[in-house]
Amino acid sequence: MKTAAAIFDVFGTLIEIRERRSPYLRLLKHGRLQGRRPRPDDALQLLTRDFTLRQAADHFDITIDALSLRELELVLEEELAGLKLFPDALEAIALLQDAGVKTAVCSNLAAPYGPSVRGLLPGLNAYGFSYSIGAAKPDPNIYNATCSMLCIDLGEQTANERVVMIGDSLQCDRDGPAHVGITGFHLNRRGDEGITNLVDFAKTVVVNARYYSA
Known part of the structure; x- marks a missing residue:
């Protein structure tokens, strides 16, 4: 099955807040x-x-x-x-982009954080920020809007094409996306089972894409 796009959560997934001041x-x-x-x-x-x-x-x-x-x-x-990229963030994104997979972020965040995220993560195909969309995860509208930015209509996906998403929230990054037809994955950076880093996730997506398209 070809993977058309991979969507990432931001905080806790791609970017770490080293000193949370709230x-x-x-x-x-x-x-x-x-x-x-x-x-x-x-x-x-x-x-x-x-x-x-x-x-x-x-x-x-x-x-x-x-x-x-x-x-x-x-x-x-x-x-x-104090915002800092996790060490695996850019490598994972590059792996996907080199394989022809569109990349995007979908994140709940207040408006002033948007430019900083864009600065740390340039060159993505879409930036689905809650403050600009007017909906927050797990509202289906934020996932649909992010896919629209990618020129992907989830309702018209073919059986041989999928969109995947990964993040550190079960509700927002795995289960929420599933309700609109996105295959969601949970990132557990502190665990020893499942997906524990983004590079392994990206490699799996790329390998599967090549296998199913062969």
Whole structure:
């Protein structure tokens, strides 16, 4: 079976956050100190809107002075500066691209993280970010939108063609994609069974593609 495209989760899969500072959660905490009650969809709002920290504060009716806002912006800058590719990321992507497999990312992330991810992972065929699509994993819309960027219609896939996805979340990267016709795989970097690194995953995809297309 030919693999048309491979989609990767970002954080925990391709990129590591070396020092997690959580600026947006700090913003919400700032709101709680003002008496704002957390809402069930707070995190979803942050992931599916193209917000700066200031815009997020305004959206949630959180009052924040210039000094406190600048402190949060510095925290965000520090977290972005600490983003680091896992050692197997670029090699795995190169293996797939050399075999003619399209590559993409599909990730839940707040808007300021997008440019940094693009900078660390240039040359992909598509960047499916929750804040630009307006949907977050495991919502089917984010997988479908990412495939549309790849010029792939999941509803028109032939029996001899597939799209695969891999990430460190069972719900978002294995089971969620399966609901829309993507073959999802779970990456378990800390385990000793299953898929533990991206290079082995890429080699398996390439070998299978060659075998089934022979």
